[in-house]
Amino acid sequence: MKTIILKIDPNKPQKKIIKKAAEIIRKNGLAAFPTETVYGLGCSALSRTAALKVFAAKNRPPDNPLIVHLADVKDIPSIAYADQKKLELIKQLSPGPVTFLLRKRKIIPDEITAGSPKVAVRIPSHPTALALIRESGVPIAAPSANLSTKPSPTRAAHVIEDLRGKIDLILDGGRTNYGIESTIIDLTSKVPTVLRLGSFDIEELKKYFPNLKILKKTKTKVPGTQYKHYAPLTPMISVERKVLGKKVSQLSKQYKICVLCSRETGEKIKLKGIKKIILGSQKNLKEIAHNLFSCFRKLDKSGADLGIVERFEEKGAGLALMNRIQKAAQKTAQCFQRG
Ligand code: AMP
Ligand code: MG
Numbered sequence: 001m002k003t004i005i006l007k008i009d010p011n012k013p014q015k016k017i018i019k020k021a022a023e024i025i026r027k028n029g030l031a032a033f034p035t036e037t038v039y040g041l042g043c044s045a046l047s048r049t050a051a052l053k054v055f056a057a058k059n060r061p062p063d064n065p066l067i068v069h070l071a072d073v074k075d076i077p078s079i080a081y082a083d084q085k086k087l088e089l090i091k092q093l094s095p096g097p098v099t100f101l102l103r104k105r106k107i108i109p110d111e112i113t114a115g116s117p118k119v120a121v122r123i124p125s126h127p128t129a130l131a132l133i134r135e136s137g138v139p140i141a142a143p144s145a146n147l148s149t150k151p152s153p154t155r156a157a158h159v160i161e162d163l164r165g166k167i168d169l170i171l172d173g174g175r176t177n178y179g180i181e182s183t184i185i186d187l188t189s190k191v192p193t194v195l196r197l198g199s200f201d202i203e204e205l206k207k208y209f210p211n212l213k214i215l216k217k218t219k220t221k222v223p224g225t226q227y228k229h230y231a232p233l234t235p236m237i238s239v240e241r242k243v244l245g246k247k248v249s250q251l252s253k254q255y256k257i258c259v260l261c262s263r264e265t266g267e268k269i270k271l272k273g274i275k276k277i278i279l280g281s282q283k284n285l286k287e288i289a290h291n292l293f294s295c296f297r298k299l300d301k302s303g304a305d306l307g308i309v310e311r312f313e314e315k316g317a318g319l320a321l322m323n324r325i326q327k328a329a330q331k332t333a334q335c336f337q338r339g
Contacts, residue, residue: 003164005156010034010173013128017171022135024168025050030057032145032159034173036126037097037182037199038152038293039159040069040142041167045079051111051141057166060148065114066141067099067182068121071133079108079139080119086187089208095125097178097199101186112141118188128173144181145170151230151293151328154179158297179290180320185209197320199289230324232296234258235332236307238325244310245269251306258304260295262288265310275302279310285317292324306332 008017021031021042028050031042041058043050045068055062068079073091076082080102082090090100104119113119124130133140144152147162156172163170183198185205192209194202206212239247248259249271258275259266262282269276277295280287299307309329314322 001165003167005170008128008171008173011127013131018131018135021132021169021171025136030167031169033128033132033171034126034176035124035129036177038154038176039145041145042140042142045112045139045141048109048111058148063114065116066112066143068119069133069140069142070123071130080104080121094123097182099182099184101188103188122182151296152181154293197323202319231328232299234299234307236309236329237332238309238311238329240311241265248308255306256304257306257308258299258302259308261310285312285321289317289321
């Protein structure tokens with residue numbers, strides 16, 4: 001399949017380009033586009049055929065549901081059940097990097113929700129995403145536009161690397177604003193529950209939901225979260241800042257190491273021949289979160305056989321950041337523990 005790649009002004013998307021992308025979506029094709037979190041791989045959320053194409057292109061396991069994107073809160077009742085109180089809360093928190101889980105209406109095919117009676121809904125704030133949804137006239141299902149198991153794409157180049165030849169169109173709108181996926185909150189449970197930490201500030205969410213529960217590692221199966229997302233192909237471990245230098249010097253005797261760390265830590269580690277990928281400043285965890293997935297992809301190109309990533313404080317933006325780092329490092333850490 002030939003993939004068309006078009007540059008678009010992210011903030012003032014050209015009408016002609018949006019029209020072309022919308023036509024592809026309406027004809028049940030696949031178009032990747034920038035959102036404020038990461039790039040999404042869009043298809044009509046009303047079409048089973050289109051949904052199946054998304055799963056095939058990404059090589060995504062069929063039990064991992066897709067988030068449905070709308071342009072306006074007032075469109076929610078056409079695809080999901082939500083009372084006035086819930087709609088009011090969603091309105092206050094949208095548009096932005098937060099996704100709400102609601103009971104779905106029949107119009108949304110089971111292929112989109114992986115058989116679940118619930119649908120995840122988000123109203124993005126990105127002008128290109130909004131223009132595309134409006135012009136398409138249908139809700140757009142859009143998982144991250146990466147191959148399953150690869151880090152989510154924060155630049156069009158990442159989408160091109162993973163999906164060129166497999167989808168109809170890629171809109172290149174430059175770098176996304178946040179770099180980590182949306183925060184997902186379940187509004188169907190008795191107590192509103194965060195299913196996935198993400199780009200929306202958790203402290204801010206607590207202001208709207210004082211009894212907010214955050215799902216920690218539990219036996220409860222949240223669709224999709226059992227998969228090893230976000231990980232580079234290169235084995236990677238995460239290490240506390242204090243012992244990073246020592247660990248690097250130890251492990252570099254056996255492995256070709258590449259360190260992913262803050263600028264400040266990078267200045268302190270002065271080991272000969274060790275590659276470094278700078279994530280950003282320790283003082284700005286949002287910046288580090290923004291760069292994380294892009295740096296994971298750089299690690300895969302570095303030629304190293306082990307990545308060592310610095311750990312950060314699990315507070316504010318550091319919560320979602322560390323969640324992604326730990327997920328990416330999980331498998332390698334288990335191997336190291338087993339010896
Ligand atoms: P992605 O868009 O690739 O970041 O992945 C979407 C994620 O949203 C999935 O992996 C699930 O964790 C979550 N999600 C989407 N739809 C549902 C749903 N109907 N029920 C529960 N979780 C969902
Ligand atoms: Mg994803």
